[in-house]
Amino acid sequence: MADTQAQQSTPPRYIVVEGPIGVGKTSLARRLAASFNYDTLLENSADNPFLGRFYHSPQQLALATQLFFLFQRAQQLQQLRQNDLFEPVRVADFLLDKDRLFARQNLDADEFALYEKVYAHLSIDAPTPDLVIYLQAPVEVLMQRIQQRGIPAEQLIKEDYLINLSNAYTDFFHYYDTSALLVVNSGDADFINNDEHYDLLLKQVLSLRKGTRSYFNPAPSLLL
Numbered sequence: 001m002a003d004t005q006a007q008q009s010t011p012p013r014y015i016v017v018e019g020p021i022g023v024g025k026t027s028l029a030r031r032l033a034a035s036f037n038y039d040t041l042l043e044n045s046a047d048n049p050f051l052g053r054f055y056h057s058p059q060q061l062a063l064a065t066q067l068f069f070l071f072q073r074a075q076q077l078q079q080l081r082q083n084d085l086f087e088p089v090r091v092a093d094f095l096l097d098k099d100r101l102f103a104r105q106n107l108d109a110d111e112f113a114l115y116e117k118v119y120a121h122l123s124i125d126a127p128t129p130d131l132v133i134y135l136q137a138p139v140e141v142l143m144q145r146i147q148q149r150g151i152p153a154e155q156l157i158k159e160d161y162l163i164n165l166s167n168a169y170t171d172f173f174h175y176y177d178t179s180a181l182l183v184v185n186s187g188d189a190d191f192i193n194n195d196e197h198y199d200l201l202l203k204q205v206l207s208l209r210k211g212t213r214s215y216f217n218p219a220p221s222l223l224l
Contacts, residue, residue: 010206011036011205011206012130012210013090013130014089014090014092014128014131015029015032015129015130015131015133015205016091016092016094016129016132017091017093017132017133017135018098018133018173019136019137019186020137020165021142021146021165022137022142022145022146022149022154022162023137023145023186024145024191024192026093027192028192029042029093030091031198032091036089036091038089038090039090040090040092041076041080041090041094042092042094043072043093043094048065048068048069048072049068050064051065052152054106055156062106062111063114066102066107066111066115067115067118070099070115071122073094074122074124077096077126080127092129095129097178098172100115100119101168104168105165105168128178129178130180130210131181131182131205132173132176132178132179132180132181133184133205134169134176134181134182134184135186136169136183136184136185136186136187137187139159139162139163142162142166143157143162177213179211180208180212181212182205182208183215183216184201184215184217185215185217189218200216200218201216204216
């Protein structure tokens with residue numbers, strides 16, 4: 001059913017799925033890309049040589065971890081600009097603006113000032129998404145999903161860190177107005193393994209108009 005819906009309506013051409021660690025943004029980005037026959041633009045967290053050690057020693061490795069991600073994301077987006085002669089059709093699992101969100105969360109004042117100088121000198125010409133899907137879920141759900149996917153380094157993530165990160169995302173998207181925005185409460189939903197849940201979300205994606213903001217908070221009775 002989901003694939004038929006995708007064919008009947010014209011989806012946004014550049015979609016970004018965002019949200020805190022464990023919310024399921026990469027899995028949803030892949031499924032949306034498959035439905036629309038789009039390419040994907042995904043974070044390569046496994047390529048960051050500092051990330052595993054960051055979870056062990058956050059204060060010592062925060063700046064190196066953050067700068068690696070910044071350079072990596074900037075390179076991906078610049079290549080996207082250079083390689084596409086026409087407007088891209090893609091689903092991404094990161095928004096460049098969120099890099100600064102993590103930087104504020106992880107760096108001390110002096111490190112963040114240095115980060116800001118590096119960011120300013122990169123002159124990143126990032127394409128603007130047509131739609132951003134912001135996935136939310138309670139912290140206890142995020143913790144459960146992180147444990148279930150079993151990435152060793154992530155098992156060191158503390159609940160307090162996820163609380164602060166989730167609050168930072170909420171504040172960021174409260175003021176976000178660059179693209180159409182769909183805020184999704186995904187705590188009780190399974191958009192990957194349950195086709196009915198996914199179809200409900202897909203209807204929201206296909207009905208959202210350019211420049212608008214919408215909230216999708218599916219009632220538990222609809223997700224049975």
